[in-house]
Amino acid sequence: MVLKLVGFDCDGVLFDSRDANIAFYNSILAHFGRGPMAEAQVDYVHSHTYRESVEYLFQGDPRLPEVLEYCRTLDYRPFIPLMVEMPHLREFLRFLRPRYRTAVATNRTTTTHTVLTHHGLRDCFDLVVSALDVTHPKPHPEAFWRILEHFRLRPEEALYIGDSAVDEAFARNAGVRLVAYRNPALAADYHLESFAEAPDLIRRLAREG
Numbered sequence: 001m002v003l004k005l006v007g008f009d010c011d012g013v014l015f016d017s018r019d020a021n022i023a024f025y026n027s028i029l030a031h032f033g034r035g036p037m038a039e040a041q042v043d044y045v046h047s048h049t050y051r052e053s054v055e056y057l058f059q060g061d062p063r064l065p066e067v068l069e070y071c072r073t074l075d076y077r078p079f080i081p082l083m084v085e086m087p088h089l090r091e092f093l094r095f096l097r098p099r100y101r102t103a104v105a106t107n108r109t110t111t112t113h114t115v116l117t118h119h120g121l122r123d124c125f126d127l128v129v130s131a132l133d134v135t136h137p138k139p140h141p142e143a144f145w146r147i148l149e150h151f152r153l154r155p156e157e158a159l160y161i162g163d164s165a166v167d168e169a170f171a172r173n174a175g176v177r178l179v180a181y182r183n184p185a186l187a188a189d190y191h192l193e194s195f196a197e198a199p200d201l202i203r204r205l206a207r208e209g
Contacts, residue, residue: 001154001157002206004101005147005159006096006158007102007104007144007147007160009105009163009164012164013086013161013162014104015119017046017083019082020079020082021042021046023079025037025045032061046164047166048107052107080119087195090121091195092198093121095199101127101153103128103129105129107137129146131143138166144160144170148174161178161181164186177189178190180192
């Protein structure tokens with residue numbers, strides 16, 4: 001089946017956002033007198049929605065409703081400069097378009113479009129689906145189903161580039177091929193260590209057609 005669409009996760013794929021996420025969630029914890037996140041907590045918030053992350057960090061804490069209300073007042077914009085665009089991403093996006101459709105499927109919510117606009121990447125994607133746009137966030141396949149429906153494509157005509165176990169399950173649930181980015185531990189169809197290698201992968205898939 002001919003490849004027609006390449007989908008991307010946001011955190012860990014478009015951007016190295018680890019420092020931004022650490023700073024953001026640690027600021028919430030500090031406001032409520034809690035210490036900084038442990039490594040396992042950092043890994044969790046990297047790939048889950050903000051609400052799932054807050055509920056995870058404050059599980060068993062009776063102040064959870066207060067925490068969630070406080071989070072609604074937070075401005076994420078000060079943390080966006082801490083997000084670093086991945087090397088060679090822009091060149092790869094230029095390589096893809098206009099021959100291939102491009103899309104983002106992310107568990108980010110209200111910050112998704114702000115982040116892409118701040119970094120000048122919003123116009124690089126034909127469609128962006130965030131957790132706000134679906135009833136069920138990743139790893140449920142609803143986000144990719146929406147992408148496929150929008151472009152009238154089959155799962156076999158798409159790739160998804162992700163970096164986490166959530167992305168692995170998401171791609172499997174959606175029936176699309178997974179490109180694991182900088183994570184050799186994932187059970188993926190293909191692996192990439194750098195977007196500099198990505199055009200060669202796409203050319204190879206085009207030849208295999």
